[in-house]
Each structure stands twice: as structure tokens, then as C-alpha cells.
Amino acid sequence: MIEFKQISHQYGHVPSVQNIDFTVNSHEVVGLLGPSGCGKSTILRLAAGLETPSAGEIWLNGAKIADATSTMRPEDRGIGMVFQDYALFPHMNIMDNILFALNSHNNANLSSVIRHQMALDALEQTHLTDYRDALPHQLSGGQQQRVALARALAPNPGLILLDEPFSGLDNRLKEQIRDDMLHVLHEIGTAVLIVTHDSEEAMFMADRLMVMENGSIIQTGAPVDVFCRPDNAFVAEFFGEVNRFETSVTSGMADTPFGLFPVENIDDTDNAIMIIRNDGLIIDPRGETADAVVVETIMLGRYSIVHLELYWERIGAMHIHARVPGITWYDEGTEVSIKLDSSQVFVFSQQG
Ligand code: ADP
Ligand code: MG
Numbered sequence: 143m144i145e146f147k148q149i150s151h152q153y154g155h156v157p158s159v160q161n162i163d164f165t166v167n168s169h170e171v172v173g174l175l176g177p178s179g180c181g182k183s184t185i186l187r188l189a190a191g192l193e194t195p196s197a198g199e200i201w202l203n204g205a206k207i208a209d210a211t212s213t214m215r216p217e218d219r220g221i222g223m224v225f226q227d228y229a230l231f232p233h234m235n236i237m238d239n240i241l242f243a244l245n246s247h248n249n250a251n252l253s254s255v256i257r258h259q260m261a262l263d264a265l266e267q268t269h270l271t272d273y274r275d276a277l278p279h280q281l282s283g284g285q286q287q288r289v290a291l292a293r294a295l296a297p298n299p300g301l302i303l304l305d306e307p308f309s310g311l312d313n314r315l316k317e318q319i320r321d322d323m324l325h326v327l328h329e330i331g332t333a334v335l336i337v338t339h340d341s342e343e344a345m346f347m348a349d350r351l352m353v354m355e356n357g358s359i360i361q362t363g364a365p366v367d368v369f370c371r372p373d374n375a376f377v378a379e380f381f382g383e384v385n386r387f388e389t390s391v392t393s394g395m396a397d398t399p400f401g402l403f404p405v406e407n408i409d410d411t412d413n414a415i416m417i418i419r420n421d422g423l424i425i426d427p428r429g430e431t432a433d434a435v436v437v438e439t440i441m442l443g444r445y446s447i448v449h450l451e452l453y454w455e456r457i458g459a460m461h462i463h464a465r466v467p468g469i470t471w472y473d474e475g476t477e478v479s480i481k482l483d484s485s486q487v488f489v490f491s492q493q494g
Contacts, residue, residue, distance in 0.1 A: 143167045143333040144189060144221075144301050149198035153182055158184045159357040162198070166301065171327060171334040173348030173365070175341060175380070181357040182337040186303045190223050191216035191334065201221045203300060217246040222294030227310065228286050230278040236289050236476040237274040240264055243293045264296035268326055278279070283311050291323065294331065302327070304336040308343065310330050320346060337466040341381045345369065353377050370485065378417040378488045385418045385462045389452075389489070396489045399454035402431060405489045413492045420447065420465035422486025427472060430477020436472040438460070 149162040159181040166172045174182045187193040188200065191213060200208040207214040230239050233348065240261040249257065265271045268288040278286055287307060294302055305321070306485075310318050324347055327334050338344050344351055345365040353361045353368060353376075361373045372378035379386070387398070390412045395402040399414065408414065425448060434452035448464045464480070 143170075143203065144335070145201040146188075147199045147201065149185075149188060149195045149200060151188055151193055151195050157357060160189075164359065164362065166333045166335050168300070168333045169331045170481060171324075171336060171347055171349050173344035173351045174335060174337045174354060175339070175344040175351055176354030177339055177380075178264055182339075182354060183305055185298075186223065186305050186335065189301070189303055190221055191219050195379040216228075216427070219303045220297065220299050221303060222297065222299035224287075224290045224294050224305065224307050226306045228278075228290040230286060230289055230293075233338055235275050235277055236281075236292075237261060239278070239289060240293045240296050243296050244305075246297075249297060260296050260298070262291040264475055266293060267330065282315075284315050284322075287311065287319060288322070291326065293333075299332060301333045301335065304334065305380040306337055306339070306340075308340075321349075345381075351382065357391060360418055368398055370453070372488060373483065374492050375415050375417055375488070378419075382417070383420050383463060383465070385420065385423070387416045387418070387457070387460075388454070389414050389416045391489065391491065397456065398482070398487075399452055399456075399460070402485060403482060403484070403489070408489060408491045411491045415490050415492050417488045417490075418462075418482065419486040420463050421445075422483045423450075423464035424464060424481040424483055425472070426479045426481065427476055429481075431479045432477040433480040434462070434478055436474055436476040436478060438474055439471050440468055441471065443469070448472055450480075452480075 143166055146162045151158050162185060176182055176361055177337045178241055188195055194213045195208055195210055197210055199206055202219060207219060218393045220428055241257060244257040244260055265274055268291055270288055270292055273281060288343060297350050311319055336347055348365055350361060351365050351368050352359045355376050361377050369381055389397050389409045391414045392410050394404060396405050396414060396416055401414060434450040437449040437451050440447045446466050448466060450464060452460050454460055
């Protein structure tokens with residue numbers, strides 16, 4: 143469907159993304175995940191034709207659409223884009239906003255009757271038929287977002303690009319709207335590339351994830367595989383809060399404050415990094431060892447965060463965070479024993 147081959151780009155002389163290689167196929171939702179400034183929007187803008195690569199090639203449906211010397215115009219690509227701020231025309235009603243998207247010159251051969259029908263189809267797909275005469279400001283944030291999606295879908299694009307499409311919505315609505323949008327996208331079955339900095343959102347929406355750091359894609363895979371088998375500390379740390387320790391590995395065993403932890407494929411080193419997700423620390427207040435002392439408990443409803451202090455000869459006094467399910471409370475000063483959930487512990491050897 144769309145394929146990036148060794149794409150690099152720069153803004154002026156400042157590099158933004160390097161050696162980007164990926165494919166998005168039809169019926170596939172691919173999530174581009176990374177922190178702010180890592181180059182996610184630039185990749186969407188390159189796909190849409192709003193930026194030109196400095197090296198590499200972009201292919202769409204078996205034809206080259208961009209390289210460093212020539213680039214197909216955005217309106218000729220048949221790609222729909224939903225921006226962060228929706229970019230609706232405030233003075234046009236919903237129907238006219240969508241018709242506007244169908245008026246580009248490559249739809250010039252379509253009669254106004256057909257365009258009208260395509261706009262109605264897009265409204266129906268996004269459950270907005272009743273709002274065709276409304277102005278954007280009369281709709282909720284979630285509805286406006288669906289209008290932006292309807293406008294992107296109306297020309298039947300081969301690929302839809304979504305740039306942080308939920309960031310303008312309040313948290314309460316977000317989950318519902320995310321769910322609605324996913325159903326619409328699955329029904330349509332077109333290829334989708336969605337950008338987000340929110341790992342949970344990426345896992346929810348995407349069939350496949352591409353994690354970015356500093357202008358490069360550093361890991362690609364099914365969401366659950368990336369979550370369970372991160373290739374490096376950056377990826378491991380991207381899925382929620384973690385505890386990070388420097389440690390050593392000897393004969394396949396990493397030293398931890400809670401005893402030796404078996405690791406695979408790491409040669410002996412004094413320069414390893416261990417990541418323990420907050421929910422990888424299992425607290426047992428009646429355990430036999432006194433591994434740590436509770437500093438405070440913060441209850442957040444669906445889970446609680448327990449702040450703990452422990453002493454590890456290697457480092458000295460340490461402050462760590464454990465995430466425990468539900469409403470749980472440990473008094474300050476409680477001595478607890480700690481076990482590791484090995485599926486939430488990752489050890490990487492550091493270069494240099
Ligand atoms: P993201 O979407 O992941 O936050 P962007 O693709 O927007 O990242 O930006 C990647 C890098 O390019 C950042 O360092 C950003 O500051 C820079 N950048 C983005 N847009 C421009 C621009 N129009 N001119 C110059 N630099 C830009
Ligand atoms: Mg961006």
C-alpha cells in the first residue's frame with residue numbers, strides 16, 4: 143500500500159528523520175509511537191506530500207510518489223489526513239465541510255450528484271447524518287473529530303493518516319471516541335497510519351507498532367510483543383512508569399536488590415541497566431524478608447502507588463515505586479518483602 147524506503151528528511155539543514163523503512167498494508171492500522179519531537183508528524187507530512195524527502199523513496203500502490211528529486215502533489219495522492227486540531231471551516235456546515243474535500247481537481251470528473259452521495263456516505267459511516275446542517279462549533283469535541291474523519295474518508299482514500307487525533311479531547315470522552323473510531327476504521331478496511339505519544343492509545347488502536355526515538359524507528363512489532371519484549375531501555379520505559387537501576391551481569395545472572403535474576407543473551411558486564419515496571423514489584427507485607435520500608439501510599443482508585451525505600455549495598459538507599467491493584471493501603475514505616483514479576487523486568491547491557 144504505502145512504503146517508505148530509506149527515507150531521510152531535514153528542515154533546512156536540521157535532520158528530522160533518518161533511514162525510515164516501513165510498509166502499511168490495506169486493512170492494517172499501524173501506530174507510530176514516540177515522544178514529542180521525535181519526528182512522527184514529519185513522517186505523516188512526508189506521506190501526505192507536505193514535505194519532500196532528502197533521500198530515499200516513497201511508494202504508493204506500486205508507484206513511486208516521492209524521492210529527493212520529484213514529488214507527487216498532495217491532492218493527487220488519494221491520502222486522507224486528520225490533523226490534531228481538526229482544521230474544520232468554522233463558517234461552513236458539516237455537509238459543506240465534507241463536500242469541500244471532494245472538490246479537489248482529481249475529483250473533477252465526478253458529478254455533483256455523486257459527490258453529494260459520497261459526502262452522505264461518509265456522514266453515515268461516522269454516524270453524523272443528523273448533523274449535516276450543523277456548524278462545527280455546535281458540535282462536541284468528539285463529534286468535530288468525527289467530522290474531520292468523515293472529511294478524510296469521503297474521497298475513499300487508500301490511506302488515512304491520523305496525527306494525535308485524540309489529544310484535543312478530555313480524558314472522560316477519549317476512551318469512548320477511540321473505540322468508536324476504531325470500529326469505523328475496521329469497517330472501512332483502508333490502511334491507517336496513526337501517530338501518538340500515548341503508549342496505551344497506540345496499543346489500543348494499532349495492529350502493529352513502530353516505536354521512534356530521535357528521528358529513527360527503533361522497534362517494530364505487534365503491540366503486545368513490543369510491550370513484552372522491548373529491545374532496549376527506551377522502549378521498555380515508554381509503556382508507563384518504571385524503576386531503573388544500574389547493575390551487573392555475571393554468568394547469566396543480574397544482581398538485584400531482591401537477589402539474583404536470570405537473564406538471557408547478556409555477556410558478563412558491570413554496565414547493565416535493569417528496568418522494573420512499577421507493577422513488576424510484588425509486595426508481601428507478611429513475607430519473611432524485610433526488603434523495603436513503606437514511605438507513603440497514594441491511592442488512585444483503580445490502582446495505588448506505594449513509595450518504598452530500600453537499601454542495596456551496590457547503590458545505598460534507594461526510592462522505588464510499586465503499583466498495586468485496586469484500593470490498597472500500607473502504613474508508613476511498614477516493612478515489606480518484595481518479589482519480582484519476571485515478565486515485568488528487563489535487563490539490557492549498555493554500550494560503551
Ligand atoms: P513529533 O510529531 O514527533 O512531535 P515532528 O515531526 O513535529 O515531531 O518534529 C521533528 C523535529 O523536527 C523536531 O525537532 C521539530 O522541532 C522539528 N521541526 C518540526 N517542524 C519543523 C519546521 N517546520 N521547521 C523546522 N523544524 C521543524
Ligand atoms: Mg507531532
